[in-house]
Amino acid sequence: MADLLAQRRSPLAHLAGELAATGFMRELPYLSSYEVRADPAEPAMARLGAALFAGPLLAAAWPTAGRAVGTGPRYALWCGPGWYLVVDEPGTTLESAMAGLPAVDVSAARTVLELTGPFARDVLAHGCAIDLHPRAFGPGSCAQTHLAKAQVILHQTATATYRVFVRASYADYLARWLLDAAVEYVRRIDE
């Protein structure tokens, strides 16, 4: 297993240098993610919520429409009614907590691009039709939508910090599109 992990390549490993050169984009490879499809009112979902988000977020329970909840690196993103994406650090296995629920490990399906800084929102807005202004889309917001025609999940983890979940097969296209969209802002950082 260790040999296999040493050999794997993330979908954007070949663009790591170019992303880093922008100063505000990077790939977060290999994040664990699980899709959970269940009514949040089910007792099993309450148990899972308590197991995943013990502590201050227990009361918050599962996120409502367009929202994400989480503590530290672990987030639950609302994808649709009764449809959640649980995201955690690479290598985290949550199977035991999800036993008995319709949950699937989809870690390999997507990779994550993280954009931070004052220009993150402007770069995303070039290719995204939803309103990303803080009054409409702030920290803790998430949305499934199109970014430059690629289907993505947008998640704002903190002020001016966005995660873009994109399918591995679209990652190269989307990263190159973002690099192109970021050109003008990279120059502004230099000045």
Next chain:
Amino acid sequence: MLSVPCPWCGPRDETEFRYGGQAHVAYPADPAACSDAEWAGYLFMRDNPKGWFAERWFHSAGCRRWFNAVRHTVTYEFAAVYAPFTQPPGVPS
């Protein structure tokens, strides 16, 4: 571009959706008893009104839910969105 008010995700661009045609087309109670004309009518014949029209939409790039909407075929205005298998709330005349 139409802005389609998804009942779950809010207003989104039309390109995130698939169009599902006329809503409330009932499946024949006994398909085997249909004549060819009746079956063809069920399969192919749809209303094409100039005005308010109840139709189905699928938010394929978002929450991936089907829903019904009442849309004006001239002004493209949406009057209501509502759950599948329910009747439209107060269709404007």
